[in-house]
Amino acid sequence: MLRNAKCYSTNSTNKKGKSGNLGLIMKALILVGGFGTRLRPLTLSVPKPLVDFANKPMILHQIEALKNVGVTEVILAINYRPEVMLNFLKEFEDKLSVKITCSQETEPMGTAGPLALARDKLVDGSDEPFFVLNSDVVSEYPFSELITFHKSHGGEATIMVTKVDEPSKYGVVVLEEETGRVERFVEKPKIFVGNKINAGIYLLNPSVLDRIELKPTSIEKEIFPKIASDQKLYAMVLPGFWMDIGQPRDYITGLRLYLDSLRKNSPSKLSQGVHVLGNVLVHESAIIGDGCLIGPDVAVGPSCVIEPGVRLSRCSIMKGVKIKKHACISNSIIGWHSTVGQWARIENMTILGEDVHVGDEVYSNGGVVLPHKDIKSNILKPEIVM
Template identity: 80%
Template sequence: MKALILVGGFGTRLRPLTLSVPKPLVEFANKPMILHQIEALKAIGVTEVVLAINYQPEVMLNFLKEFEARLGITITCSQEIEPLGTAGPIALARDKLIDGSGDPFFVLNSDVISEYRLKEMIEFHKTHGGEASIMVTKVDEPSKYGVVVMDESTGQVERFVEKPKLFVGNKINAGIYLLNPSVLDHIELRPTSIEKKVFPKIADQKKLYAMVLPGFWMDIGQPKDYISGLRLYLESLKKKASPKLASGSNIIGNVLVDESAKIGEGCLIGPDVAIGPCCVVESGVRLSRCTLMRGVRIKNHACISSCIIGWHSTVGQWARIENMSILGEDVHVGDEIYSNGGVVLPHKEIKSSILKPRIVL
């Protein structure tokens, strides 16, 4: 079985992190985003993953070589010369996806994090006998999204309604698809949206079905949703009684700490914190709703809340970093500095406080 992951473009919504690495390689819960998906695909029998990419393919492939060997799965690239939307890359990768077996293949958006109920999706696809299956997820405010209107008993998709003003349903496209090879006959090799052009046609032919995704789902392609997604992911780990979660008198709620990280005395950590490899958290530090990437050092009595701290950055003593502040790679914040929503580009030294949300160039 094969899968295509839509890696997409430049990751502008996650800058300044994506100024250092392509978005799919940005760590989420101490693991590159895309690795969460590749591991889920491997677990249900996928043998080859194709990355549809138009930006830095050599960086992606070089990084993933070790995981290819470790997981025992083939990872290749299909490179776009020009952006092809969400459908064009599937047509471009046609020869990589079709092997004559007639088996369906998965297509995933690279910045979606969920419980990946892929095995159940395969069974659902076999049962309905249609041409394509899409995963949908329930949301509280459907007026902000494109809503999938479906038959609740069979899952057959009736139509799509973009940002409805009147309530027509509360299920939206979750960015996980299982497609028969025949779907490729509906897709031209040009910039095309699978959501707006291809799926409505298949729905008109009554061959498109939707499965409601159990468990959590989040598009983590921008900082606010990244932080929300981390909370949902860690809560899911807790329900599975995962030994990966940290415990102790200094831990509040769900916290993930890499085994190589060092935590000082008198710290209070959590809830919803991920501390990456080789991080050093000195004494008296307070961390909540945040991610520390590899090699970060947080000095004595600093306070970090609702933030992402990029690779090899340093936060000084008694500093306070909060309100969706994002530090790029190798940023060094001085002692007693305050950042209120500061977005700091890589390789900067911050010597004065950032009192209002702004980008520091």
Template identity: 55%
Template structure:
């Protein structure tokens, strides 16, 4: 069994097999690691721009998610279902990927090859590039988006695909706001896909593409050796021909390709570990909710950690630190009494004493935030340790001195109190004016009544005026 992982990036028209480089078709004909039943996985990623500044230091598949390279979650799941050969279609930092995959081969007992694209081929083109290998036999193959994290139910997906016998099966997941995605509609009472509705403006459904597929080799007849989108150039025609089915994904699902979603996905992954009663989760009086702490990390006294926190190898957390919904990468340091919420701290980075990070702040590799600095939604480029003061100035739009914060809070409180005083005066004035208005209304009514009475009297009697007196008949 084998697999193909598309990593994306630079344009280098060769294929390497962990140290060897040769034309793609030559590798396909000479490799001795191809079995007769090859599921394929293709994990598409590009330059990783959405996950910067972390991807300035390493390719996105090598960024740690829950203390494990993102790509290892997929490779581990593949190895469990018997995949032995994995082809990585790479054009971004290929040397880094090659070096990292040496250990992966040994760890999971797989053979990893690299297909370096002459140009980015989209989400379908790489299948045509790998056609010589895929058509070695008629067995179906997996296709997987590398940004996706879930429980990877490959065995169930394979069984379902074989049961209907058509060209392809894709997994779906439900979302609360389908207007941001392409919605999948099936024919009534079946699993056969009828059509796709891209970013609907009105309700049509809430099932979207989960980025996990399995195909028969017949799909290769639909794909040319050029840049193509499998979602736009292939799937609609498969659906038209009745060759595409869908199965709902059970359990959690997350696209972790950008910082906000990376943090949300971390929480979902940790919830899944808790549901399976994983012994990996940390325990203790200082732990709140689901927390994953590497065994080599050091935690100080009086800390409160969680929920949804992962702490990487060699990380150090000082005394009295508060961590919530955040990720600390390898050898990150958070000093005493710092507060980190909804943020990612990159490799070898430091957060100073009494500092605060919040609102999806991301520190790249080797960044040092000074003491008593508040970083709110900042994104800091790697290697700012030599210029700590400039790091503070570069974040001037989102950071303030903690003493200045205290002064601003006091000033805001004073202004709030003054506003309350003015509001009370206005309320009293309104009450007084209301009372005056009521009195005026009463007096007006009395005047009106008196005027009416005077008219009645005038109609019943004649009035004459004498020089000496008024005489009424």
């Protein structure tokens, strides 16, 4: 049970457990990271992985997908508010039959250091590979394909890569097309060397842990290049969509891609009706008034009240929000238990934190509003409202 879970810190003296060989039980480590500053003001209320995405905490999408391929234990590598995360996920541990624990950093450990810190929990007598994920990545999570590919090539590590239109903005993974073996990494190339970038989803053999010291280390810049130089690193091109949703504009783009994926793979989960335009996800407990037009690319969360005549497009409406008559919201995120007044207009990546109340006929052009505020006057240009 989670209430008995322990958090291991960088100054811990815990010894390796003696549970023995657990057979073919697969484990996963999710890099939860730090303060989620790019998603403020939402992360002022909850840690970033608990921010709702398509009506459930973003980390829950990952845990459910891991469960579907047989993962029985998920370790959260975390350095910020671990008790909030664990208490929230306790109910899902029982519901999904997945053990959820944390490995807590007392100092930032980068993207590889947390693996060394959680070594005993990851290996635990098993030679099976384990997953590593960045917590703010959304995709169709093709984990079964990743397992098959990893076991076929006989290498030490597999990273998922995704194709991008402008590779000069990223670190590019150069690989041998026929086998998928990674040859090298090129950071923000000036000339075209490829269009595949690291997608933040890995399957690693336990031997990778022997390469990582217990200190702040980057898995992308320090560990993977060494494995590639030994010709033991492979890459699989991720099918379907991919997005890092760690900042608002990418969050909204990720919502569009996710809903489009639902349309292709699970269309019954999307809402239908005369008030729906395009891909829309409405929680069954939400109330939609007459004469509304909702969509495309909208998620309406639990216990929301959308009054008559409201127009919503390209936005996320979180739990307990009330949108009053004839309001118009586009390209924005409305945080939990907020209210938008009659005839109000919210647009251009406006982000309302938890419990924000926008008055009637108020206009917001890109306002970022901290929690528990009343907005009674227009926000005419993008600014932070303290």
